[in-house]
Amino acid sequence: KAGVTQTPRYLIKTRGQQVTLSCSPISGHRSVSWYQQTPGQGLQFLFEYFSETQRNKGNFPGRFSGRQFSNSRSEMNVSTLELGDSALYLCASSLGRNTGFGPDTQYFGPGTRLTVL
Amino acid sequence: SQQGEEDPQALSIQEGENATMNCSYKTSINNLQWYRQNSGRGLVHLILIRSNEREKHSGRLRVTLDTSKKSSSLLITASRAADTASYFCATCFRDDKIIFGKGTRLHILP
Secondary structure, eight states: OOOOEEEOHHHHHHHHTEEEEEEEEETOOEEEEEEEETTTTEEEEEEEEEEEEEEOOOOOOOOOEEOOOOOEEEEEOOOOOGGOOEEEEEEEEEOOOOSSSSSOOOEEEOOEEEEOO | OOOOOOOSSSEETTTTTTEEEEESSSOOOOEEEEEEEEEOEEEEEEEETTTTOEEETTTTTTEEEEEETEEEEEEESOGGGOEEEEEEEEEEEETTOEOOOEEEEEEOOO
């Protein structure tokens, strides 16, 4: 099976611009989660989509949004970029089942390195 | 904060030695997962341990979970250069939220 893919891998933007990142999950996975990773804050959860619906959301401002398509592919959008948005953005997919023992194993993509100048 | 916290933040050991990393958390969890990340890349899942389990093994990895102490440990035996990476615990809750700690940076010395 192909792994989780993310495009683009690297991106340079300037303050005030907006950006869209894409994630293709493992075939058969219905859940896609997005994380922001920075040296100072570590890995922070942005949101999770399951069957085209946002199921969980982290504590990020409304400039961060996402969506999921019927084929489970997901996009994340950041509007009005700020310098502090520079980070590695990771996408993870899983089956998204509710087993009663918490979330399934997540499989991560290689990430998109966003630099805001 | 519900965040799991790894200890130590950084660890350097000689190749062949065992490495132990710990994770503590504050509220009840449904499961706890350990991940590895090589420099600036995506995370790789290592082991998932459920709240009703006490120990799991996978190759050279051994994970324990003590829910009474709200802590978990990851043991890597007979370390290799390729084990150099950051290791994260992820605490997973009833509402399916997953919270990652800030990680332990492990460096294996030749």
